[in-house]
Amino acid sequence: MAAEVEVVKNKQVLLKDYVTGFPKESDVIISTENTISLKVPENSSGVLVKNLYLSCDPFMRGLMRKPAPNSRTPLPAYKPASPIYGFVVAKVVDSSHPKFKKDDLVWGLAGWEEYSLITETDLLFKIEHTDVPLSYYTGILGxxxxxxxxxxxxxxxxxxxxxxxxxxxxxxxxxxxxxxxxxxxxxxxxxxxxxxxxxxxxxxxxxxxxxxxxxxxxxxxxxxxxxxxxxxxxxxxxxxxxxxxxxxxxxxxxxxxxxxxxxxxxxxxxxxxxxxxxxxxxxxxxxxxxxxEYYPHYTKFLDLVLPHIREKKITYVEDIAEGLESVPAALAGLFSGRNVGKQVIVVARE
Amino acid sequence: MAAEVEVVKNKQVLLKDYVTGFPKESDVIISTENTISLKVPENSSGVLVKNLYLSCDPFMRGLMRKPAPNSRTPLPAYKPASPIYGFVVAKVVDSSHPKFKKDDLVWGLAGWEEYSLITETDLLFKIEHTDVPLSYYTGILGxxxxxxxxxxxxxxxxxxxxxxxxxxxxxxxxxxxxxxxxxxxxxxxxxxxxxxxxxxxxxxxxxxxxxxxxxxxxxxxxxxxxxxxxxxxxxxxxxxxxxxxxxxxxxxxxxxxxxxxxxxxxxxxxxxxxxxxxxxxxxxxxxxxxxxEYYPHYTKFLDLVLPHIREKKITYVEDIAEGLESVPAALAGLFSGRNVGKQVIVVARE
Missing domain, CATH: 3.40.50.720 (NAD(P)-binding Rossmann-like Domain)
Incomplete structure (x- = not known):
């Protein structure tokens, strides 16, 4: 008999509509409609994660725009009424991917929601060093x-x-x-x-x-x-x-x-x-x-930067907002320059 | 008793005044006022040349402009009522420079006039190959x-x-x-x-x-x-x-x-x-x-391009105008796109 699969509510950040001009808080909305099974579906190969930290990045502005016909951008545009995505730090809840297992910490691209099923794992990095703040993997270590x-x-x-x-x-x-x-x-x-x-x-x-x-x-x-x-x-x-x-x-x-x-x-x-x-x-x-272009140098990069962080030769300032509910203001603030330092959202601390 | 030095009339192309907008024919004038001694002055180190071909080049437009205060451009601007300068092919009439001797053919920067005394010889190249048209040293070989x-x-x-x-x-x-x-x-x-x-x-x-x-x-x-x-x-x-x-x-x-x-x-x-x-x-x-940046590669460049010219694998189209008197129209034409191919002026054929 198959084990019962836990299905939970999954709060999400949706794009309201394509954005023109400066992003406003009302351009994204928090939805509580979604539910998610905490198991990778049997016919799928992927990683199911619980999102901990979200990284507000300027490139996200480009994804809010209505894509031009035949435009070939490296990342797909957000769709109205669908969850937006971006870089996250997350914890693996379930995995059918050989490189990742339950309780691994990872960073990479995922939907901006409480839990995400990640099927494209090219941009998912396993976090090996946890003696530095985990949120750093949204920024200085990401x-x-x-x-x-x-x-x-x-x-x-x-x-x-x-x-x-x-x-x-x-x-x-x-x-x-x-x-x-x-x-x-x-x-x-x-x-x-x-x-x-x-x-x-x-x-x-x-x-x-x-x-x-x-x-x-x-x-x-x-x-x-x-x-x-x-x-x-x-x-x-x-x-x-x-x-x-x-x-x-x-x-x-x-x-x-x-x-x-x-x-x-x-x-x-x-x-x-x-x-x-x-x-x-x-x-x-x-x-x-x-x-x-430099993802293949990631290990070399960590070798350079981690000792500097540990020896406090490099410092990093984050602007941390609490909860998915803070995404609309944080994202809009990024483009008006309201944040001081790296804009991070905490979804959950573990 | 010192040999008598020949002094000759020296027709020149003078800038009338600083140029704004598209250069007009009237922006440069032909002057017959100047005379020149066909010998390098005794207290000077330089090369006295007879100019054969002049090379009309787009960069000359920048030199016709009134220089901004404190502007540091690589070449000095033309001065109103003074001869303009540019790239030329010329024959050495007299030289006190060890690298050049009488009857050498050269190309480089010189005043646009019948005869020029060149004292800065950094940009003067000796022409070693004369089995190709001499005018090519204003263009494909210059x-x-x-x-x-x-x-x-x-x-x-x-x-x-x-x-x-x-x-x-x-x-x-x-x-x-x-x-x-x-x-x-x-x-x-x-x-x-x-x-x-x-x-x-x-x-x-x-x-x-x-x-x-x-x-x-x-x-x-x-x-x-x-x-x-x-x-x-x-x-x-x-x-x-x-x-x-x-x-x-x-x-x-x-x-x-x-x-x-x-x-x-x-x-x-x-x-x-x-x-x-x-x-x-x-x-x-x-x-x-x-x-x-590539002047130091000049010999390597000639080794590449001369065989192609001789074997007719590379062709070169010149738009040749006759006489210093044709400079005003040729220079103005360069910026209206009137020339077809490389714009060259013949001052003298030898």
Whole structure:
């Protein structure tokens, strides 16, 4: 006789409708309609997890948009009235996948709900080190960490003494890039959107300089003030006007790692970037990349970063919100810059 | 008793005043005021040359502009009422420089006049091979050649079978890039601004496809028609709207060599480029470069290209105008796209 399978209520975060402009709290809704069996179905190969932490990431904005016909994006768009998805830290409840077993801790892509059945396990990593906060696997030890690592070390190829500028510098990725730059012996300046964030950059993350872009009417002048000798490496998180100002201040053979352009995600039409001629004047290399390129380096990345965390040579600031109910405000806040540090949601602590 | 030094009249091309908008014929004037001694002055180290061919190049537009305060461009701007300069092919009349002697043929930067005293010889190359047309050293065997070579082989790192798009494809550089791409086994399509140029691309230079951008109201659609499988390599000569359309059609890990942006040179303010997010979506590498980076490869470049020219595997189309008096029309024509092929001026045939 088959064992009785437990079926439980499964609270979910649904997309209300495709989003235009800045995401509002009302663009996602909490639903209590769903139930889920806590066992992987017999004819399916997958992993059933209980979600513990959710990672609010800027790339999610792109998935809220109505997909253009024939658009071929790497991740599928969210569907209205269906659960949204993103990176999570979770605990395995049941598994028919040989790599994962009950009670394993994992991080990767999953639906934003209390329990998820994950059938595509390519983007599911087993968590081996638990002497650091588990929530770190939504950020410094997860997507944001690999993003910062790949973009800074692999794309920018930094050398000691080089001048590094990071935009959105107190965010999930920026704060790490700045600290990697300091560990490499670079001079590093960051921009952010509030006094609190600027203080964090200077006093907590050890940036050599920082400024509030909202208080600078002339970004070119702000950069010239902080970089009298020019910029060798720009870690690009914002796009638009900041990129235009940076191009005017790059040094010969400068490198720009294009990680994100968050200032553009909520515009109907992106701002035009006008100073691309400086790519030629200064022989600049500008490279768009995705963290996915560096997933194969994940173990190497952990070997680098875990000792720094344990020795407190790298610090990480999280902005933690409690409960699935906090998702609407946290997601909207990510695009208005309300969060200070990595935006994380706790669904359950174990 | 010192030998008598011959002093001759020296016709010159002078900048009338700083140029805004599209260069007009009246922006440069021919002056017959100057005289020159056909000997290098005793207290000077230099090379006195008789100019034979002049090379009209798009970069000259940047030198016609009033320099911004504190601008640090690699080449100094032209001065009103002074001779303009550019690349030339010339014959040495007198030399106090150990590397050059009387009757040597050379190419490099010099004033646009009948005779020039060249004191900065860093950019002066001795011509060793004269079994090919001497005018080729203004183009395929000079700046345009190294520009095409460095940009295509070194910046783009092409592989057999890749899909290559070249803008301004019938110009001095574009026609070579297309032929290099064919020699590499790539599929190559070019854009140009007239039916005559499009015919040249298809029938003379062996491009797989070509289109007249002036007749395409939707550049994105034109590119999708020619590249149903997307573009791997874009050789960028024009900037602006074409770049925006190309970004939408690049393949994963595509490469863009930014050689020039001629569509932007005559605008008061450059057009904004809006689709830079595709750098991230497609993990594109976009690299501005200058031919100067590849001058050290000049001998290697000649070893590659000379046999192809001799065996007629590479062809080169020049648009040759006669006499210094033709400079005003030829220079203005370069920016309205009037020239077909490399724009050359003959000052003297020997």
């Amino acid at each position: 997507l944001a960490g690999i993003t910062a690592y790949g973009g800074f070390y692999e794309v920018c190829n930094p050398k000691k003494g080089e001048k590094v500028f990071v935009s959105a510098a107190s965010g999930a990725v920026g704060q790490l890039v700045g600290q990697f730059a300091k560990l490499t012996g670079c001079y590093v300046v960051g921009s952010a959107g509030s006094k609190e964030k600027v203080d964090l950059l200077k006093n907590k993350f050890g940036f050599d300089g920082a400024f509030n872009y909202k208080e600078e009417h002339d970004l070119d002048a702000a950069l010239k003030r902080h970089f009298p000798q020019g910029i060798d490496i720009y870690f690009e998180n914002v796009g638009g006007k900041m990129l235009d100002a940076v191009l005017l201040n790059m040094n010969m053979f400068g490198r720009i790692a294009v990680c994100g352009m968050i200032s553009q995600y909520n515009l109907d039409e992106p701002e035009g970037v006008k100073n691309l001629m400086w790519l030629i004047h200064k022989r600049i290399n500008m490279r768009g990349y995705s963290a996915a | 700046l345009a050649g190294i520009t095409a070579y460095g940009g295509f082989y070194e910046v783009c790192n092409p592989k057999k079978g890749e899909k290559v798009f070249v803008s301004a494809a019938s110009g001095a550089v574009g026609q070579l890039v297309g032929q290099f791409a064919k020699l590499t086994g790539c599929y190559v399509v070019g854009s140009a601004g007239s039916k005559e140029k499009v015919d040249l691309l298809k029938n003379k230079f062996g491009f797989d496809g070509a289109f007249n951008y002036k007749e395409e109201h939707d550049l994105d659609a034109a590119l999708k028609r020619h590249f149903p499988q997307g573009i791997d390599i874009y050789f960028e000569n024009v900037g602006g709207k074409m770049l925006d359309a190309v970004l939408l059609n690049m393949n994963m890990f595509g490469r863009i060599a930014v050689c020039g942006m001629i569509s932007q040179y005559n605008l008061d303010e450059p057009e904004g480029v809006k689709n830079l997010m595709w750098l991230i979506h497609k993990r594109i590498n976009m690299r501005g470069y200058s031919a100067a």
